Amino acid sequence: MDKNMTPINKVSFQDKMRSYAKHPGSLILLILVILAAVITVVTLLFLVGYILISGVPYLKPSLFSIEYNSENVSMLPAIINTVEMVVIALVLSVPFGVGAAIYLVEYAKKGNKLVEVVRLTAETLTGIPSIIYGLFGMLFFNIALHWRYSMMSGAATLAIMVLPTIMRTTEEALLCVPDSFREGSFGLGAGKLRTIFKIVLPAAIPGILSGIILSIGRIVGETAALIYTAGTVTGVAGLMDSGRTLAIHMYVLSNEGLHKNEANATAVVLLLVVLLINGLSSLVAKRFEAVK
Amino acid sequence: MRTREKIMEYVFLLAAVISIVAVALICVFLFANGIPAMHKIGFADFLTGTDWKPGNDKYGIFPMILGSIYVTGGALVIGVPIGVLMSVFMARFCPAKLYKILKPVVNLLAGIPSIVYGFFGLIVLVPFIREHFDSNGQSILCAAILLGIMILPTIIGASEPTIRAVEQSYYEGALALGATHERSVFTVVVPAAKSGILAAIILGVGRALGETMAVMMVVGNQPRVPDSILQGVRTLTTNIVMEMGYATDLHREALIATGVVLFVFILIINLCFSAIKRSGKE
């Protein structure tokens, strides 16, 4: 990274200015590029600042009480449901995602047509908007499988949604494991399966983790795919009951128009969760770099 | 031992096939529910009709198709220059220390849930446009600005690595020929990363086209062909979310059919994306 940054020859500030005077086009480009960076950063600061200012004053301890009722629209049940949703969705998607990545990297032969198709469909899944997932989840899980509005149906929909993310990150992580690891293991007489589970997968864990964290972020923030699959019931939900996650909680609160301040406070909590997830993922990424 | 190896290989194969199955299921269920409705309404009436009056069985989604295209186009006009320039800045201009700050900034932008963006748009952008333009605020312009912001991290995240990945020797060669740093970057490095940047933009198109909750709050949702960017429109996605809850019978099927149209758009975009990515690799 550093080698891109440091100029090849040292140039003094005056020289630089002189060069810009000679090449005004370059100066304009420089200004544009910096402007773009400033716009991006300012936009984010404005957004985050706005969310905090409008939400923090309404963060009360009572919003975290276990019981939701119409007087106190507690977000704790929604938080519990969110955690539940994340866990079920990951339990459903991680084995398949990791398994698929293992097949693509360790088993499939180069130029395999199936691999091409799997890649193409995974890319397709990445590109499908969440509203389409919502429609599909409603048609398939809720209606065709008679799961009605349930956490299960929402989690299954989200599992499909995050599957390509997990697949891709795991695949990248597996590819990063040097072949010498595998050869060493084979050389010691281990079978393929043993090599994969004892040698390759442990080395790839940070990569897989970063995929999982990315997926958690996506699940936490999702609304459109969940309104028509998991529903909006307020309590702590069982597997086959309908329940609302934090993002849905915020959507419903704001829709009724009666609890705007609480909706703002929910936005703050959502933002904090996103910050936490981002922090975790960069931590894991750092670990990953160290391992490499 | 051997059989166990063989069995596990099939287990992994099965896992790999899941994504194919998922896409197939999505296609089957959407098309099976949407196509009959389109047939009932008439394909031409459905796609090119300009009247959307579910109460009178008039289902023309032409205004929504146009709306989606306008809003996405607007988002690109705003998001692409900023996004691409920002990724150039991050890859080739900013010092390593600043990069450590900028990267989390972009990640945070990507992580903010769309419902939060929607609120921000409704409460900050809409009044702003209402006061500074001759408009109600809820307009194509507003949705385009909001989506422009929302696709920034998508574009930056995908194009920054490709710009960074361009061979250092290209850049050095240009410098050696006497070009300034900016000139080397923009005439040599960026063109070399062209296909990656294009792929990033297409990803952005997909995101903008598919965004629902945020757009719904700021776009006005009028089902008619707009005359100016200061008027509101309804997009394909908002059409589904707005009315899905209430719809019955043919109305509901027409909404699923709207989803099918959106799905087809997205499939086309995905295919373009894959094609460009592949051509970039060769």
Added chain:
Amino acid sequence: MLTPVIDGEANRNYMEECKMKKKVMCMLLTGVLAAGMLTGCGSDAETSDAANNTTDAAADNTADTAADSEAADTADAPAENGNFDTASSIAVYSREDGSGTRGAFIELFGIEEKDASGEKVDNTTVEAIITNSTDVMLTSVAGDTYAIGYVSLGSLNDTVKAAKIDGAEATVENIKSGTYTIARPFNIATNGEVSDAAQDFINYIMSAEGQAVITENGYIGDDAAAAFTSNGAEGKVVVGGSSSVSPVMEKLIEAYKAVNANVEIELQTSDSTTGMTGAADGTLDIGMASRELKDSETEAGLTATKIAMDGIAVIVNLDNPTEDLSSEAVKSIFTGETTTWDAVQ
């Protein structure tokens, strides 16, 4: 961790900020207008020149203009109305097709009319901004000076102003007495025989206690209902449907729990149609609808029970001097025949 301490004074929520901004804008605008008038109703160029020169004088002139405009307005509107430009076009806000509130609204105001072939046509102007949320409706009308919209009486708050319709104010009393006619029923629907638990809950809703909960929450209940006696049932009841009914249903469920804790009630908020479909196919024990049942729904075996009435308030911006609207005026605004505020009077 964030400290969850709140300072009431520090709560500068966005509405107030907006209002502040608007006030400043108002001041400037009125100043500019006044300056224009003072220089002697010249051409546009002149006016803008004058505006540039007399920004300082603006503050002084504001009071005068405000007073003028107050005299001009029929009602005793607040001083801020100085910049309400009646020639401005009306921003019409409506709910989405299929919404119970919209259905009742267009029917009550005759916006829905039968065409030549006898088919009912919703004539709401296509220029109307559509939202599927009460909150977006309230926020939009509160922020848009020239807006008009409608919400359920129970959701009405003081960020907007409810217009009188044909001279009658939108209040619970007026709906009861029949002077304010813009009201719709809240219905619950069941399919055939219901479980003891569901029946017990329905009995509760229709009892004096249940109806009192409804009245407390700004809806119109039946004052003459009999007192409640539980049949002691146990079990689980799933209630679902209209998001307009669900806030009051939530209160009813909480109140009912205090009486009979053996029945567990699950509330599923979606919309009227989903509620009716759910009740018909048995996924819901009780469906909620914020409108009358359609023929197709009664044919599916549903029987409706009216649990309350809810008024619909026609809302305008606080800066809007309009206090009273005739129902014809509302109709012509929402069908797009009247497009400016000065044409309303």
